[in-house]
Amino acid sequence: MQMLDLVHRRRREGLETIMLCAGQPPTGAPQAALDAAAASLHESTLGYTEVVGDRELREIIATWHSQTYGVDTSADNIVITTGSSGGFVASFLAVLDHGDAVALSCPGYPAYRNILESLGARVIDLVCDADTRFQPTAAMLEALPEADRPKAVIVTSPGNPTGTIIDPAELERIARWCEDNGAVLISDEDYHGMSFGRELASARQFSDRAIVVGTLSKYFSMTGWRVGWLIVPDELLTPIENLQASLSLCAPAISQVAGRAAFGAPARAELDGHIERYRAARAVFLEELPKIGFDRFADPDGGLYLWVDVSSVTDDSEAWCKELVDAIGVALAPGVDFDPINGHKWVRLTLCAPEEETREACRRLGRYLVR
Ligand SMILES: Cc1ncc(COP(=O)(O)O)c(C=O)c1O
Structure with a gap:
């Protein structure tokens, strides 16, 4: 900044x-999103949407996610947030208690660390270099001392600042490790849609206990519209909905209408x-x-x-x-x-x-x- x-x-x-x-x-x-936003100014009161987000947008995201990754994602498991940034705050609050450890890659996106530290969580750095293409591995998690066993693990693929993608087989190993060790996998998939050829997997292909994070800010080119989403496991739906009700009430209504059009073919x-x-x-x-x-x-x-x-x-x-x-x-x-x-x-x-x-x-x- x-x-x-x-x-x-x-x-x-x-x-x-x-x-x-x-x-x-x-x-x-995209033009279709602009047109939808313009029309909604006259056609809708643009009041609060449902706390978990506009049902039509959630259906669209669920269909897109299911078709892209060959999984069965239900709109019921999707929560629309104010950018993915809002989704991180809600998921961290839902999953963590004060003092819990969270493992994340270093280098990585700085806001995770800043939010976690402000909430009293303990950050465990998984130091990544060229040997693993700057991405964490299940072996790194396994090597952590008992005292640093994390309550949550955050992965970001493609990464910020590195742009590297975690191979699907490694993501699967990380998802298994998290399930076997009682850790919640939080998979930041904000840069999905932006691959130069390498295969991109979603954590939900390997675990329906994982939280997937997405956004309109990157591939969809709608940064300032402040719409993101979480795909959450059944057991976290109510806590996250309750938190969202107090943290933001809902993501911007006009942006959710525009977001629907951003998934269309044009x-x-x-x-x-x-x-x-x-x-x-x-x-x-x-x-x-x-x-x-x-x-x-x-x-x-x-x-x-x-x-x-x-x-x-x-x-x-x-x-x-x-x-x-x-x-x-x-x-x-x-x-x-x-x-x-x-x-x-x-x-x-x-x-x-x-x-x-x-x-x-x-x-x-x-x-x-x-x-
Ligand atoms: C890896 C990653 N996650 C999350 C975000 C936050 O994005 P937004 O809140 O706009 O969805 C960013 C923004 O740069 C990012 O790089």
């Missing part, structure tokens, strides 16, 4: 900046086009980064990011990123937020900029590093 502030300040001062630090699609909602064709742009940006980075001396990075299987080792030029990625914005007008995200252990040697780039801007950012970086 500090980097974003810097970018906004520079832009106010008329200084052009290539933004490779933001974690959101550069595109708006919207999906538009959204699949965005993936091609991310794929093109990824190809530029894979070609250019090694040429400018950065040859250690997580090769993204999907999602929106690329995680790069910059230890050859700095051991303070935060200071280095600030230096880069001022010197060459390229904004990257320092790794410290994503990885409190080694993040000072890493940065996260996004695949969201247009191909030519991505190329220009690499050119500027290359020139700066030579100097």
Whole structure:
């Protein structure tokens, strides 16, 4: 967020900046979703929806999930939340007691840690590197000392900041481990729909005890509309519904109406086009980064990011990123937020900029590093 502030300040001062630090699609909602939202302004009172969300949207998500992953997902198990962020708060509150341990990958999405710590949970870092393509494994969970056995395990595939995908067989092993050890698997599937070829599995294929988290923010390109969802096991439905009733009452009604249209064929064709742009940006980075001396990075299987080792030029990625914005007008995200252990040697780039801007950012970086 500090980097974003810097970018906004520079832009106010008329200084052009290539933004490779933001974690959101550069595109708006698909046309069909916009049309549905516009019509609903006149056709609906847009009051509170059901606490667990608009029934029609839940049916649509259940059908989409069942067809995509070959599982039998019921709308009854779906809770619509205010972005997936709202879903994390509700699930953590439903599953955890004060002091419970939660295992998650490091590097990983920082909000899990921030929310968990604010709720008094204990974070157990599963330190991941290139050996496991920056993803946790069942073997890592098995190796935890008895005192650190988690009450919940969070996995994110494709990952943020790494973009790597957990192989379906490994996800199955993790799901089994969680069932065998009394831990709730929370599978953040926010970047599903965004694979560059590798197979993506849903945790619900392997365990109906897992909580699956989804969102309209990423593939569906509706970040500010604040709609996410949870697919929850039967035993957690009532606690999560009760929490949701007090935490938010419901997700934004107009966004839920628009969300229905985002799953239709015309919207999906538009959204699949965005993936091609991310794929093109990824190809530029894979070609250019090694040429400018950065040859250690997580090769993204999907999602929106690329995680790069910059230890050859700095051991303070935060200071280095600030230096880069001022010197060459390229904004990257320092790794410290994503990885409190080694993040000072890493940065996260996004695949969201247009191909030519991505190329220009690499050119500027290359020139700066030579100097
Ligand atoms: C891995 C991951 N999970 C969850 C979120 C939160 O998304 P939202 O609340 O917009 O659904 C993000 C946002 O960047 C993310 O990267």
